[in-house]
Amino acid sequence: MAKQMGKIVGNAKGLAGDYAGTAVNTSIVVVTTGLEQLTTLATYKCPCVEVSQLGGCNNTIGKNTCRPQLLNQCYGLSFIIAPAIALYVFGIASNPRTWKSVTGVCKKTEALRRGLTEACWTFFGIGGRAFIAPLTWVIISLLDGRYYACAVTALPFDVSGTPPIYTSCEKVAGDKIPKYSNHYQRNRSASQTLGWIVLAIAIILGMALYAWSQCSSPLTYYHAKYFNLYRAYEVAEFDDEMKKKAQKDAEANVLKFMEKPRPKEEWDQISTVYDFHRDKKNLALYSHLHEWVQKQKKPTVRKPDKELLIHDNGATSDDGFGADTAETVIT
Template identity: 25%
Template sequence: MDKFRHVLDLFVKYHTVLGYSFLSLLTAGGERLFSSVVFQCPCLAAWNLPYSLVFLLVPALILFLLGCLLSTRAKMLMTGCCAPSHGDEDCEAGLGLCVRMAVCCNITLAATVAPITWIAVALLGGGFYECAASGSGWVSRLLCPKQDPTCQEQLPQVPCQQAKPQQIQELLKELKAHSQVAGWILIALLVIMVLIFTSIIKCRSPVNFFHLKFWKLYCKKEQELLMDETKKHATELAEENVKSFFDGSQPLEYRIPNAKEWEKISLQYTFDPKSQYYSVLHKYVNRKEDDDNIDM
């Protein structure tokens, strides 16, 4: 039981890394299955390049859009962003342009994990690139300067193992080498980009390491408790309304935050060490308490 609890604690602690790792493995497995079962290079000069680009880029685009669509931070940032302004106080509590751009970059970077994995695995496999490059006039001129005069005509047949003579068919090895080098370069660029972005975020952090740990822990627990209380109050309100409907009685009065209050705690928040508020909810309830004390 202690071992199971230890494993569970590790999973909770590293759930983000494990989640991205599982997503990458799932994407890689899907790409290999997709390329071996669905993808069939037409081996035609006019179709090799567009056919391969569609199979390489369209799934990556779909994965990127799904990543943005399923991102909780993206939903929070976009929900109500086009609604009419509700006053200067809300603007003051909201995000500045630079912070909004940083949040958007973070969301975009997280959403690119799956599509970059798709493209990188496809390039390492070589199938998509071999088909696309064999139909490219630029690649054919690069590979066939001293080959047989029929090289450019035969090159589109290389992915289907139908090119003649054998010397032209051996160009498939060179195409695969190009693809794998491009795949590793893409992976290296992604790692460098993540490293640079993470370093900038860490260096620009308004708090030190242990204070940041406390802040993240507080935000996590606050969200968990908020969801629990939201579910509890929503269930109680729904039960009371349904009961009153069937009984024909007046429902009990429930205290529900109004739209203005929901809006205030739904804003994105940037930490200010001077105020010591760890979230927009923390800031709202303390300011509300201070206002109540002033009115009294």
């Protein structure tokens, strides 16, 4: 029984490992969808427009010549575009590969810098992964339909019907659940249709790109799986060892400074704002305390008492040669 349970747990872990990337992408989609709904409930309210503000246009069904106001256009599109841009930037910034690729690159020698083609492929992969969240936001926003309809509808609320539901925008503001115009509802339906089209294109294109990347991979399925597992364990092990080493070195430096009372000058030296730099031997110094400890490790040069060796011919020397035949005078 225990053996069978162990086998089931092992199979479950293997299945989770196989679909780890899919689980992460699904989580991104779910979180983005929830964020979009929360934003809609908390902040979204399409601006109301009256007929007098449109300059006398025909807003009847089938003969709509009214153009939406700039405020409505900017308001509706900003809810679609601005969060998508923010999510894309966040996706790039939250990827460790981004900072591993760019940190210190300006100070590297030409021999250690990555080639242009390799760097482009790296950032293409980073950007592709970061594109999932903003694309999800755009699709969900289009499927919701309210942002797009607000941007393209001249009169979002029914203030021009026969008779109109609202006589003014003040009446719209007083209604907890406002009623939208027929043109708004038609544009919302168009937005939802566009959302389904974008979703279908995104799925087909994404699947094609993923299949192409897998076909052009230099590794087989299990070799690629081992490669990804190794990289994950290497990063985890490296982080763990760095924490241990950093804690040990920091503790030793602090104990060195605190082993006896220090004058104010030394306290001032370790308490100033620090910028990373290196010593004369090009060794990294991580803090003023670290720099102070390194200076303490340097042996102090103490001049010994000079011995004058007087030779038979009256010459003097301090190299010690001929000391067996000369009279030593210590000054």
